[in-house]
Amino acid sequence: MSFGLGDWISMIGQVMDRLPLTLALLFVSLFFAIVIGIIIAYIRLEKIPILHQLATIYLSFTRSTPLVVQLFLVYFGIPQLLLVFGIDINHWSRFVFVVITFSLHTGAYLSEVFRSSYLAVGKDQLEAAYSVGMTYLQALRRIMIPQAFRVALPNAGNHTIELLKDTALAFTIGMVDMMGQVLFIIGNNYGVGMFEIYVAIAIVYWVICIVIEAVISLIERSLMKKHASISH
Amino acid sequence: MKIMRFLFVIAVSITWLAGCSKATTEDGKEIIQVAVSAEVNPPFLLADENNEPIGYDIDYLNEVEKRLPQYEFEYVWGEEESNLIGVGAGKFDFAMNWFFSNPEREERFLYPETPYGYSITGLIVHEDTDDIHSLDDMTERELAPVAASGGLRSILNEYNENNDPDIPLITVGSPSNENNLRRVESGRSDAAFLNITTFHAIQEHLHLDLKVGAVVSREPVYAVFHPDHHQLAEDINRVTEELIEDGTLPALAEKWFGVDFFQDLEDISPEDFG
Numbered sequence: 001m002s003f004g005l006g007d008w009i010s011m012i013g014q015v016m017d018r019l020p021l022t023l024a025l026l027f028v029s030l031f032f033a034i035v036i037g038i039i040i041a042y043i044r045l046e047k048i049p050i051l052h053q054l055a056t057i058y059l060s061f062t063r064s065t066p067l068v069v070q071l072f073l074v075y076f077g078i079p080q081l082l083l084v085f086g087i088d089i090n091h092w093s094r095f096v097f098v099v100i101t102f103s104l105h106t107g108a109y110l111s112e113v114f115r116s117s118y119l120a121v122g123k124d125q126l127e128a129a130y131s132v133g134m135t136y137l138q139a140l141r142r143i144m145i146p147q148a149f150r151v152a153l154p155n156a157g158n159h160t161i162e163l164l165k166d167t168a169l170a171f172t173i174g175m176v177d178m179m180g181q182v183l184f185i186i187g188n189n190y191g192v193g194m195f196e197i198y199v200a201i202a203i204v205y206w207v208i209c210i211v212i213e214a215v216i217s218l219i220e221r222s223l224m225k226k227h228a229s230i231s232h
Numbered sequence: 233m234k235i236m237r238f239l240f241v242i243a244v245s246i247t248w249l250a251g252c253s254k255a256t257t258e259d260g261k262e263i264i265q266v267a268v269s270a271e272v273n274p275p276f277l278l279a280d281e282n283n284e285p286i287g288y289d290i291d292y293l294n295e296v297e298k299r300l301p302q303y304e305f306e307y308v309w310g311e312e313e314s315n316l317i318g319v320g321a322g323k324f325d326f327a328m329n330w331f332f333s334n335p336e337r338e339e340r341f342l343y344p345e346t347p348y349g350y351s352i353t354g355l356i357v358h359e360d361t362d363d364i365h366s367l368d369d370m371t372e373r374e375l376a377p378v379a380a381s382g383g384l385r386s387i388l389n390e391y392n393e394n395n396d397p398d399i400p401l402i403t404v405g406s407p408s409n410e411n412n413l414r415r416v417e418s419g420r421s422d423a424a425f426l427n428i429t430t431f432h433a434i435q436e437h438l439h440l441d442l443k444v445g446a447v448v449s450r451e452p453v454y455a456v457f458h459p460d461h462h463q464l465a466e467d468i469n470r471v472t473e474e475l476i477e478d479g480t481l482p483a484l485a486e487k488w489f490g491v492d493f494f495q496d497l498e499d500i501s502p503e504d505f506g
Contacts, residue, residue: 072314072317075314075318075323076317076318076321076323077321079323080321080322080323090323171270171311172310172311172314173310173311173314174267174270174308174309174310174311174314175309176283176309180270180309181283183270183271184270184272184279184283187270187271187272187273187274187278187279188272188274188278188279189437190274190409190410190430190433190434190437191408191409191410191411191434192409192410192434192437192438193410194408194410194411
């Protein structure tokens with residue numbers, strides 16, 4: 001089978017049909033990952049007893065096991081565990097399980113990004129804020145977070161792109177995202193035209209990543225303006 | 233696939249306490265979760281334009297469903313290894329996709345007695361090759377790359393365990409049928425081992441200078457059940473026997489494969505697939 005222009009267009013069209021699902025996975029997971037990241041970073045920065053130790057174990061586990069293992073544990077493990085207590089979540093949509101997994105996974109990485117960027121701003125600035133009479137919350141909102149956010153942005157952008165590519169794993173448990181559609185097309189064609197389809201999907205992911213990168217650098221630049229200093 | 237086995241152990245050990253919950257529809261039918269393999273394998277199983285499963289497997293299950301009014305099947309896509317973990321963990325009631333039977337799987341899962349179909353495997357060779365008639369002829373030749381696990385691989389593994397010398401195997405993650413066939417056509421490999429129906433379907437697109445050199449085996453294929461689902465497996469087994477006897481399944485085989493594989497292997501020659 002030779003690939004004409006029409007075939008390419010129809011193939012990319014089929015894959016793009018699944019784009020909303022991939023983006024939904026990306027944004028919903030990213031939202032919860034940021035929430036988790038902030039909470040965990042706070043717990044670790046403040047060294048809250050017990051929670052601090054639990055957070056450390058969670059981080060260690062999440063960052064040291066393959067994502068596909070975590071996906072299986074969440075998809076197969078948690079429902080069975082809850083069944084013991086008489087709670088049946090087996091019939092929840094797979095979207096939920098996938099979002100839980102990706103949020104926990106990316107949240108762990110983001111918490112480290114947030115923590116390190118907070119530390120990068122430095123305690124002396126917090127003390128300086130106190131010395132002019134700010135409360136802790138004021139210091140956070142007006143001094144620490146705006147600077148930490150700027151430091152965190154490039155790394156957080158990296159993890160967003162990483163998360164986008166991770167969403168391709170959703171097909172492991174049968175969610176037909178873009179990658180799933182690709183594998184269906186290959187399977188339905190008995191593996192004929194595999195190379196062309198992989199080229200197409202690579203381009204699609206690449207373009208999405210370029211858009212994400214562009215958005216991040218836009219935010220970065222607008223922050224740069226607010227952060228005008230004498231040296232630049 | 234050692235990692236997968238390891239995952240399986242983890243999943244099972246986490247879930248050993250769990251029982252199976254029974255969900256029912258509004259009119260009292262028991263909902264049966266059927267895991268279908270996302271690595272589609274037409275004409276057994278493929279996805280239609282709405283990504284719904286279709287194929288011989290689904291036609292068969294629809295017939296079964298008609299005759300077992302107490303059940304309603306709900307299809308769930310998932311990758312094959314993941315589906316098998318899910319069946320083991322009780323998340324799915326059974327898994328569907330031309331599963332061959334092998335001792336390892338029989339330990340873990342419940343197999344019904346009667347296969348619902350057969351997969352006819354064969355060696356695909358170049359038009360001009362006349363000296364490959366069975367797996368025995370492959371020990372000195374090069375076979376196109378094969379996957380590390382799965383039904384086709386287990387046939388080759390079994391051959392190598394029982395015979396000496398071995399067939400030399402090249403293992404890759406997910407071999408492409410198209411590439412393999414092109415390898416055979418160009419002479420880089422001497423033969424490719426695959427489903428004969430798959431070969432003919434590909435040939436309709438590619439028209440390569442290839443032919444079926446040998447029919448290797450007629451492998452029975454089964455649905456694979458959670459070990460505790462005796463009642464369900466028995467019910468389906470009984471209906472399967474009925475469907476074969478009254479000609480429903482042979483007719484479906486003709487429809488999807490163009491050959492009635494319920495005949496004896498001796499009656500099926502490479503020419504039948506003309």
